[in-house]
Amino acid sequence: MNADYQSRYSYAPADPSADPDVLVVTLVVSVTDLARQEMALRAQSLQSWQWVIVCLPALAEGLLHLATDPRVRVIPEMHPASASRHLVQSSSCRFVCTLSADTALDPTFLEKAAWFLATNPHVACCNAYTRDESGALWSYGFEQGDRFLDTNYAGATALFFKEDLLATGLPLPINNDDAWEIWLQLADQGKWGFTIPQPLILSLYPLSMPPFQSRDPSHHTIQRDRLRARYGTLHGRFPHVGLTDATPFEAISDAPVLANHLAKSTTTKRILMIVPWLIVGGAERVNLNLISYLTQKGFEVSIVTTLIRQQHPWLSEFERFTPDIFILDLFLRLPEFPRFIVYLIRSRGIDTVIVANSYLGYQLLPFLRSHFPETVFVDLLHSYEEMWKNGGYPRASVGYQSQLDLTIVTGGHVKRWMVARGADPERIHICYTNVDVDRWRPDPQRRAEMRISLGLEEDDLLIVLIGRLTSEKRPLLFAPIIAALRKKTASRFLTLVLGDGPLRGQVERQIRELRLSDVMRALGRVNDDEVFGYLAAADVFLIPSQTEGVSVATMEAMAMGVVPVSADVGGQGELITADCGVLIPHGPHEVDEYARVLARFADDPDMRRRMGQAARKRVERHFALRDFGPRMEALLEQAWELHHTAPRVVIPIELAREWAAQIIEYTRQEMSLDEIWAERESWRSNPRPHPSLAIPLRQSFRRRVLRFVWAQVAHLYRWGVSRNMRWLVPLKERLVSEVYRRGW
Structure with a gap:
């Protein structure tokens, strides 16, 4: 405790x-x-x-x-x-x-x-x-x-x-x-x-x-x-208890379950952040930096997460700054989410609600504002995604702008996108996310130690990719780029992929199929200290994403003196200039273009050192974390002023309840469709016979063997997990994934 x-x-x-x-x-x-x-x-x-x-x-x-x-x-x-x-x-x-x-x-x-x-x-x-x-x-x-x-x-x-x-x-x-x-x-x-x-x-x-x-x-x-x-x-008749799924068009209650009014001094300001999850990512790093600054300034922060059936590997990181964290789906049914958030705002006396990348948070804004017209509502945006919900969170922000006192974006590209779609520019302000340049700085000793452990000479090229392995990061381009690079240079190089996600298995399969194991390794999820060590040793940070904001991971790499080679998307052009990095537009020949640029860096160590030093200077001058907190605090003050001088529309509470019921029904159906789509994709990638069809004898034997083996080792697995051997969890997931991939 x-x-x-x-x-x-x-x-x-x-x-x-x-x-x-x-x-x-x-x-x-x-x-x-x-x-x-x-x-x-x-x-x-x-x-x-x-x-x-x-x-x-x-x-x-x-x-x-x-x-x-x-x-x-x-x-x-x-x-x-x-x-x-x-x-x-x-x-x-x-x-x-x-x-x-x-x-x-x-x-x-x-x-x-x-x-x-x-x-x-x-x-x-x-x-x-x-x-x-x-x-x-x-x-x-x-x-x-x-x-x-x-x-x-x-x-x-x-x-x-x-x-x-x-x-x-x-x-x-x-x-x-x-x-x-x-x-x-x-x-x-x-x-x-x-x-x-x-x-x-x-x-x-x-x-x-x-x-x-x-x-x-x-x-x-x-x-x-x-x-x-x-x-x-x-035996055989123990009751089964769990959180049941929402039923169609379930009524939404706002009747109080508990009172629990907490004392609050006149000088204390309390903030509620509505986020989707607590994972390892750039947006979450921004949230951590914001909460760290606010708590140092005497704010008290509460957090709720709104996605269902997700992992939250960074929960402990957020607990360093506040104990008031609620992963809603662990103890509540979906239809109770709106009532609990209402209760939390009332119980704590929340002054400001910040919606940060939570789609349900946007959708519940009319419901929440109808209950708390005196509370300030702000959102924080990082990037738009044209291929997801026609723009993603910024599209939702444009649609719900009448319920928001202020929108804060982390790059001018997001503001321009929103204004082009009808948003009021006076209610949108830019605050670059920035990076702690005192923490993320070149470390010659760590660099030497890490490169020795990796078997690299000083002039060998080390390429690092960091991120969650999902479609928006385009991880299936990583191996083709490195395969093309190997054909373009005779210089020694090594590529490390740091991160986990649903596409990790496919990335590893590409590495094997393209025979890149000698020059490319997928290391999975690593902690912050390990990320620091790999960046200290790195020369180039590769980020060929489908979409980005102003990438925090890129800022951290640049602060470490690592040259970014990035897709020319989102706000990356606001961060990376020609003297300190390379931007590559999407196109039919981009794999060859990435390989060509990386080959230049592999063959010219002096050039990448000069550009790495320039990258460090740019982040120090324009993107230092010391400017982020005061800027955010000033914008929150501006939101409070706007709330009192130009208040937003409040809908009747009866209409708000029906609105919330419709939103929960929308979310319920979306979850069902996601499950159906995931099952469809699973069958497309690994066609399996219908269970009613006879299983081939060899496959049936394999399954019996696997069941027997699992029965023998299951108790050892549970014992290891209970003793904090967390590496067993991804190992089990990878083994299960491989079993399914092989159709066993």
Whole structure:
């Protein structure tokens, strides 16, 4: 649990005397230090809680120091478990959290779990993945169903509906063994729980595998046999609980689920950023830089993500600046997204909402503005994409400009594109994204070390490509360009592809088919320090994209003294000039043109050194990060002024609800069509016989062998992932992809 969460977001109740929503109960039967639990509760984003510590009388004096907060009570009892049940019965709280003495809570756990239960009243309880302080992860829970007859997969810390907890007829759990029977009793009553697939519970002790069973094997066996004897008939009939899909034209509610009004000083400004995801990318780097600057200036920032079924590998990067992050699809159904965002704005007292590349964020603007006409709404744009939704986010910004107080673009090319399509130029302002030139700077020592490790001499050419391997980056041009380069130069060179994405497998296949393995390597996703090392060693940064804004990755490369060779698209011409890089227009002969330019650099080390120095100077003079934050802050001030001097139209709230319902239905259908399209593309790239047709004997044998092998190694894979061996995940994905590609 990060100790500075409270300093980065001032969670405190606006009215400390308000009735609590959550009763938190901790049972203590031995000497225990609850300082971490206290710190975590005070840092909760849901502040409407009451904490009751029920302990043996001999332990009460050592815990009384925790009761300085009026929401905390220490109650000595000879029988803590049964006494706590009476306390729950007499409580007016809707929810009860059983907080074990060996766990602490992530700042957003209570809020997320309460929202899940309130919007899924058929579910009895909610917990989350558990991690320990070393980073080891237990990523299992109620989805294990029948396996609960073998061991407790959910621990003892969870949030319950009060009535469902009492209906078990069991005392509150002191330890994991007690909780195990509660889970089975719930299942026997036709109730079950949900595990939020995010590590929101912190184990204060190292996680063993499995973590929630007695360390004494004989005790565990006795407990397991007793529970099997009582609940064995549950096998095969455990309830299944999950987030259900939206139904057609589902009604959108804006009725409050929780109040949770947080205190806010008159000098504090709070910002909500609506983003699609938290991935490794240029737009996300800009968001990180913006949030870093704003939090340093005393702003408090909340983040919601709106895409569904996505990975968020940069979540930890954003958590360095704010704990108030909500990946909505992990704990909410799609129709609840609008209501939660309304709640979040009201709960935090948000001053400004920034929509950054979230299409759903644009579509919900009329709904949000109708609820909060006093809030400022701004969007941040990087590039347009003609081939995606007829322009992508800038097209949406033009359409919703009447609901935005100001649009901020990161390049003049985006503004020109929008104005040509009818946008008001007075409401669009440019703020270049810029780069930290003190961090991204040439490092001769790192360069020498990296080039030695790669087997390169100083005059050998190292080409680096960095980016998510998706169609807009045109990664399927990488290998053809390098194949053409090899024919044009006798000089030694090496090409490194850094990044992951849906087209990575095809890039690797091209490398093999064109026999480029000696001069080209695809390294997959790498961390920031590794990116720095490769750029320190690099000579040329290749970026033949279909579309770009003013590329942050290009800025970072130039700041490191690396020469950019880029497609002449988007705002790249605002960054790259003839003395420090090369721009190549799209066209039928561009592969040969890229190869010709790269051959010149391979054959002339002095030229690429001169241009690399010029690239560094250009970024230092015109694109330094020190100018980005103040410019953004000034534009936000301008948006606030425009909001008061020239307010935007607000639609009636009844119309806003119907608008939101139509938007959620549009999103639901779009998701369904995306799945159908993905299935179509999968069949086109790898035709397979219909399942009703007989499978050839050899293929059938292979499948049986693969199933047998997976059954043997699955537990080792899960153990490795839980021990933070994250490299196992992409390895598994690549193996599965290869199996499907071969039709096994």
